[in-house]
Amino acid sequence: MADSLPLCPECSSEHAYEMGALLVCPMCGHEWSPAEADAASADADADASAGDAAVVKDSVGNVLTDGDSVVVTTSIKVKGSQGIKAGTKVRGIRLIDPVNGHDIDCKVDGFGPMLLKSSVVKKV
Numbered sequence: 204m205a206d207s208l209p210l211c212p213e214c215s216s217e218h219a220y221e222m223g224a225l226l227v228c229p230m231c232g233h234e235w236s237p238a239e240a241d242a243a244s245a246d247a248d249a250d251a252s253a254g255d256a257a258v259v260k261d262s263v264g265n266v267l268t269d270g271d272s273v274v275v276t277t278s279i280k281v282k283g284s285q286g287i288k289a290g291t292k293v294r295g296i297r298l299i300d301p302v303n304g305h306d307i308d309c310k311v312d313g314f315g316p317m318l319l320k321s322s323v324v325k326k327v
């Protein structure tokens with residue numbers, strides 16, 4: 204529909220709004236033109252048709268699967284704590300439909316349930 208705005212192609216935020224001929228994402232500051240967004244959503248449709256077969260890869264291109272163990276490759280800030288340090292091992296990850304770009308559900312020792320991005324982990 205014409206009045207449903209597309210998701211931000213950078214961070215998948217649904218809070219994008221129109222500013223003149225551009226769409227603007229308040230979450231990450233990305234600006235793009237609706238024409239590009241159309242192309243992006245066509246890509247998304249292609250991805251969707253692949254369904255559950257969509258492949259999630261870690262930061263170096265290894266394919267991740269449910270139950271894998273990974274290490275965090277980049278220190279991650281976590282609200283209200285000292286954060287997760289690079290090199291932290293995470294066991295038994297679960298792949299999920301991306302939430303704001305986070306596609307791994309897991310439990311981090313000392314932190315509890317956590318969503319991570321596959322781009323900041325490496326399979327071990």
Ligand SMILES: [Zn+2]
Nearest residue numbers: 211214228231
């Ligand atoms: Zn965004």
